[in-house]
Amino acid sequence: MARRCPDFLRRSGAILLSLLAPAALLAQPSGEAPVPYAPPIVAGPVHDAPHPAFDQEHLRLALTFDPAAGRLTALATLTLTPLRPPPDTLVLAAAGLAVDSVRAGRLDHAATRVPATSHPGDSLLIALDTLDLSLDTPIRLEIFYTATPRQGLFVRPGSAPGTTQIWTEGGPSAARYWFPLLEHPADNITSELIVTVPPTHTVVAAGRTVATEAVPDGSRVRLLQDQPHRADQVLLAIGAFEAVQDTLRLPNGRRLPFVAYLPPGRRAAFEPTFGRIPEMLRFFSERLGMAYPWPRLAVAALRDFHPGLRDGTGLLLIDEERLRDTRALVDDPGDAELAEAVARQWAGHVLSPTYWTDLWLTDGLAAFLAAAYLEATHGRRAYLEALAGLQQAYLDETARYHRPLVWDRWTWPDQMSDAHSRGKGAWVWHMLRVQLGDDAFWSGLASFLGRHAFDTADTEDLRRAMEAAAGRPLAEVFDQWVYSAGLPVLDARYTHNARSEALTLSIEQVQTGDWVPGVFTVDLTAEVHTLLGIERHDLRLDRPARSVTLPAAMPPRFVLLDPERGVLHDLRLEQPAAAWVAQLRYAPRPRHRLEATRALQAFLDDPALFIGLRTALQSETDPAVRAAILRLIGALPSAHATEPVLLAACDDEAPIVREAVLEALGRRTASADAARCARRRAESDRSYRVQAAAVRALATMKAPDAVAIARSALVTPSAGEVIRRAALAVVDHLDLPRRERIDLLVAHTRPDHAVAVRTQAIAALAAHADDRAVLNRLIALLDDPSVRIREAAILSLAASGQERARAALEAHRAREPHRLLQDLL
Template structure:
């Protein structure tokens, strides 16, 4: 490398003798493979290919957007949540619910005071539960969103204890939502659903509302007898009560994070499939069963495709897809029980023009990337969303072919670049003003394109070996980017700090100025490629694969 003032310059010269054409071979995916041909009657004596990489280093214009907070750290935990047992009684007329949550906790250090997240709720009582069924009433103070509980004695390190909290929530603003008829929509079906990502679990049950903490869970939900309740894991029991209600008991025995706990209640019909002994059930409001088959018929094939690609069979005992009304998002990958916007469904005429396959594929692959493994902090969200975005395009390629996925990836790139014009950030970023800021086009399409480029760098065989190792080593864990990089290096032997430094821990992308000249006397083509982006503390001079 030669340095001219503040302009780094790199020149690379390649000589190719006596060719009719020049081909750039590659082990990369077909969508990224490019073949260049020079068709000339006279053979080219040689081609001189000179690459000049240049970028001016100067101070960055402040385009940080909503990423101006002092650097955050992964949340400190004083206790390890082991299990959450949640009991709810839903009152649809009053749009309220009574709750009781029992936490199984193990201290990381000697503990006298326990602090939980509990927002916009009325906490009525807190008890310490003894091993023999005894109950000790505990003193507490609740200033939303913090619930501080004074324990009767110091809890020793590593010794599990159980705390029960009784509470009530009326007309919740976040977390658990009620849907009912009104003047504008008098025919609206009554239902209820939950949405906790990123930090709304605290609005419907007290907990440590952090993606760094994994738990097993169970839900016992009482609703009108005509309703069903859908939740994570396996249904343990359904009990009919003397007062005309019914209680549904679901249990999730494999660990996941609190924001993935889900409860949906309403009157649904089911479209049923099965793959390798795993039931796949799609629930829709009564009267929409025909639409369900149109929207979800490919789920079984997707599950087979992803299980083979990732090298690990779908990891949960069942898969449910539940369509709900007034859902503000496209879908949410609750563990084994995805929630979807009612707009996912469409009739026969609309089916000619629109498809739900992209959304269905995205949420399904989250069951591996997002649920089986979850980002440890919102600053690492790309480990959830970039993977789901990229694997969504893999299904498109498998199902519809190269042309369709090439167009989809082009749109992804344009979507990211339009946001990059407003602000620029690294994929891993702990400066978010709030966790919702992380759900942007950097975390989704840009990260997906970065994974596609990583596949090009490694080649197919090593890339898929690395993905499988990442999953097998880190399943049922909350992860950081370092876990992904180390898994790749262990699987392939390749040092990839250079790749992660510029594409994950820094921002932006290279801008190229490409020019070429042909010298007929020497039969030489000179191609000059310059990187023209401004280099600053966010955007590097990129080493291209």
């Protein structure tokens, strides 16, 4: 636990902000009121940072696999040094490992066999009382075991001989399922992997290859990672890959080997998917004052890799369905997520939290650094849009629960990687940047990272580093934003008095919740826009309600609060529709015009709104704002008047605008012109997402050729399978008999389809779970080897409302192997 405010963080009772999990609802008998469900992260046990008796120094794993049986045979050799008088028993994290024998001894003595017992709580207990151990004298453990993991390590058979893949999922609690270890984020080790594979397969892991030797039926590869890293960051991928190699030049002149391991025949995906990585490495190296620290960078694209994207030291594992082609860049360059994974090479691997309680430090920093990279490459707007996305994810999560960023309750450490750690955490880094200024902030961050490189840090270490950079205390900042929960929720309104030439602005803080301060102290800028120009006023909010009178000779066109987004808050500004339309037309920054479109959703019944939107659209130059205006126009009740405006934008040069047009047209019965627009986009648009939107629109508007277009879409490949997924999402809008629609969806749940296609079909089947064959299929999918397919089946059954589905989920709870899916049950 962090050293500040421990009593504050340990108030009794769980936070019960009414998170009702779908499966938890199904677990209630019919007719009974649901019992409020407390997420494991707030209802889990309290965890204090342990004080290990041993320092884990080196891990050596010799692995041989039997892919057909999904079994590995291994020898794990651990080098440990006692940090205090050695206990009689050593406890290692080891889940489901069948241990044959354990040998132990000092490094300068021969190892001898010692008693070992597997504990039901995923632990291996090793007796040390027969050994002559002493403080600070290293010992060696040799653990011989076999395992058939159902999580942590996965075997994925291919469609042809020799195409089986083996990979590890990573994460704080995953390593224990395929090797024994001392599981603690502050315990850095060096590691060595010795892996025997068939001749057609390649071993991908962190570090450098130091030896490869031929053995019967294959080869044995030895990889060494001799730089300190967390034990749970050991990742491994094995498969028949096509390697694409490059050499990158870093800012310090170093030449860095960069290799991508791709599915055979997918070499063309290298540049569209990973082409920005060199730029990312250069940016982070320069901005953080530390060159990329690992000996190489490797990426491997894997089949059905359910984490989606996982990072280790010098290694990225990515699901092969996320590979892109050049055409996919039309919709989205895909920089943000990849930049965050690259940023974690520093924020998460060079630097680790002292304990899981402080995971926000690295999760939030990586997300913030990704936003900073977008700022450097795409401008300030991209930075603020990334932060806005992180804020929205956090706000969505606060509807279910609040917690301080420094937190000591969970069932699994993975649960700490939530939108609080990542989203609010990124905003804390951003607010520190705003308060300190760029020079002091980046200097303080570089100093903090350099001081704790290849080591650990906690929140107090960060506070001290930033105080040194700022030259002033920051305890109140950390108490308010890190050790407390929530954010200021602001209700704001204003009135103008023409006689006194004054504007009265009233702001009330209305946030509630456990650990949430009743009053935040925040500084905001109010921008009053009039016909004469812009007036700015600095305000401090430090009480539940604040009312301030500002000089204003003219009534405002509109008012902006915190226009530069320097503070995390949930702002609800009350303005008339005319003011929001004025903001949409005249605000100089696109993000403020987008804010106006969101606010105007509450005024769709205003008969004057269409004229204001049409006028704003005619002068709008930003594609994102044009798209938002068109979505609003499409939601207006006067379809006969709005359709010509939508059709005029059907051939707009920006894909985001064409997509918005199709979404709007899809909400209404088709006219011949609307159907022609959608058909044209479905057949020939250069954007995958626009084609997908057109397929959906044709189905929902009941166009005559919707069935033919949907059938064509189901055999049309696209990045991320967006086109096939779109067709499956609207199958129930097609003019087909129900049995034919059901058969179509069930057929697309088969394993020969991409996982993204299968999950979409499974989601659509929830509406047909009253059909016995459909329900049988969904229940059978609970035992699918794919984690993502089981997750989709759980959610679909939970949404079906069927009693038999409820019973199936209850029965599955006891046999579901994956810890994260257990939370859904």
